[in-house]
Amino acid sequence: MNSFPVTKFYDSGKVHTTDTYYELLQLIDTKNIAFEVPKMGQKLPFDSVLGVQVLNVDSKASDNNDASIVLKAKYGKVSFLLTGDADVAIENTMLPKYDLKSTYLKAGHHGSNTSSSSNFINEVYPMGTVLSYGKDNSYGHPHKEVVSRLTTVKSKIYSTAVSGDVTVTTNGQAHSVSAKAWTPPTTTPTPPSAGTTGKLQVVKKDLSTEIVSIQNVGTTDVAMAGWKLVSVQGNQSFTFPTYTLKAGANVHVTSGPNAKSGGNYLKWTTANIWLNSGDPAKLYDSKGALIHEVK
Structure with a gap:
């Protein structure tokens, strides 16, 4: 907002609890930027x-x-579907209501398998798809199921982790992309060793400080590489790196601006993950088995 001139700001109207959100609203107010919460089906007068x-x-x-x-933009015969973080449930509500066929798709939720269902991809049938995700991210984005669905419809895939900015240029008829199409790896990486499943429990979940503590209540050390801690409301997951939780010991997964690492602290992200009004936590082992859950 400080780097680019903005004359109008469109917002979903969904209030969030983070300092970042309130700083954003303050900036909009200070700069006297027009603010609007659009309605479903509304056409925006950009041009x-x-x-x-x-x-x-x-x-x-x-x-x-x-x-x-979620926006659909169309210039001549070339169209773009921008889905934000909309998940499969939202995709399903749009399917019968709108013409989703688009030349380009910005895949939902960074290529997470919580979005981009087979039905949705088959309906959009994009010639090109942009997957917006960070290199070596802890969520495992993009998920292989999504990549497979896009490959099935022969959509060219563009990766921000590989190419950075991805620019599409069109005159409404012809179109070209600044980046090279991304080719998914052909080899399947060897999954990390699961170790002994053991007896692990989420013993503390502080939503305001964004610290979740997990204890090994068993008598055997547990190799946690590939385990996942999931924020249910945000549908976000932390994948454990190579880490051994000794019998009787605790490990703390931290997020938010004060996230830290070192010793028995693991840093998830500096972004706020947990919804303060309530957010269940689930712990899965590296094979996807649910080990413990705290509401």
């Missing part, structure tokens, strides 16, 4: 020759991802 329609927005959604503004 007389560019059609932009809102296909999803929900200020009362129980989940920030479900509140995502």
Whole structure:
């Protein structure tokens, strides 16, 4: 917001509890930027020759991802579907309501398998798809199921982790992409050793300080590489690196601005993960078995 001139800001209307959100609203107010919460189906007047329609927005959604503004932009015969973090449930509500066929798709939720269902991909049938995710991210994005679905419909895939910015240029008829298409790895990486499943429990979950503590209540050390801690509301997961939790010991997974690492602290991200109003935590072993859950 400080780097680019902004004359109008469209927001889902979904209130969030982070300092970042309030700083954003303050900045919009200070800069006197026009602010609007659009309505479902609304057409946004960006340009007389560019059609932009809102296909999803929900200020009362129980989940920030479900509140995502989904846009379809069309210039001539070339169209773009921008899905934010909308998940499969939102995709299913859009399928019968709108023409989703698009030349380019910005895949939902960074290529997570919580989005981009087979039905959705088959309906959009994009010639090109942009997967926006960070290199070596802890979530495992993009998920192989999504990549497989895109490959099945012969969509060219563009990766921000590999190419950085991805720019599509079009005159409404022809179109080209600044980046080279990404080729998924052909070899399947060897999964980390699961070690002994053991007896692990989430013994503390502090939503305000963003610290989740896990204890090995068993008598055997547990190799946790590949285990996952999941924020249910945010549908986000932390994948454990190579780490051994000794019998009787605790490990603390931290997130938010004060996240730290070292010793028995593991840093997830500096972003806020846990919803303060309530967010269940689930712990899975490296084979995907649910080991413990705290509401």
